[in-house]
Amino acid sequence: MQENTLAIIKPDAFRKNHLGAILARYEKEGFRIRAGRIRWLSLREAEGFYKVHRERPFFGSLTQFMASGPVMVLVLHKENAILEHRTLMGSTDPGNADPNTLRKLYGASIEENAVHGSDSPESARFEIPYFFPESEIY
Numbered sequence: 001m002q003e004n005t006l007a008i009i010k011p012d013a014f015r016k017n018h019l020g021a022i023l024a025r026y027e028k029e030g031f032r033i034r035a036g037r038i039r040w041l042s043l044r045e046a047e048g049f050y051k052v053h054r055e056r057p058f059f060g061s062l063t064q065f066m067a068s069g070p071v072m073v074l075v076l077h078k079e080n081a082i083l084e085h086r087t088l089m090g091s092t093d094p095g096n097a098d099p100n101t102l103r104k105l106y107g108a109s110i111e112e113n114a115v116h117g118s119d120s121p122e123s124a125r126f127e128i129p130y131f132f133p134e135s136e137i138y
């Protein structure tokens with residue numbers, strides 16, 4: 001099924017100048033970039049985005065990290081985009097991620113793990129409109 005997924009190039013990857021490398025990888029792997037914008041999330045926006053994790057012990061640290069600098073938010077399109085992007089990202093902890101995944105290549109720790117991706121159609125349905133109105137997805 002052709003589908004859209006939300007990706008975020010997180011503040012750590014942005015700070016380390018990996019934006020271009022990650023975008024090039026998306027293109028190389030056959031994702032179409034349908035929307036993209038550089039944003040500096042407020043703490044409120046980060047908290048709203050990750051609200052499923054609000055009871056987790058790492059919620060405060062995660063949301064502060066996500067609001068610590070600019071990010072790039074993207075809508076990626078491909079056959080099975082959600083799962084394909086999760087595979088390309090690798091495990092949450094870069095130490096456990098497969099070789100050549102984005103988190104293995106660019107992540108530093110379980111928190112500073114370079115990229116976010118929607119993990120299901122339900123989360124994509126919440127996450128894409130969180131950043132993009134339909135009219136800005138080309």
Ligand code: ATP
Nearest residue numbers: 053058062091092110111112113115116117118119
């Ligand atoms: P993401 O939602 O960012 O794509 P994920 O789906 O692989 O990552 P989640 O379980 O949804 O992982 O956790 C969301 C984010 O919270 C992780 O990407 C990471 O930045 C942070 N995180 C997860 N587990 C921990 C932890 N044990 N300690 C610190 N931060 C964590």
Ligand code: MG
Nearest residue numbers: 116117118119
């Ligand atoms: Mg997640």
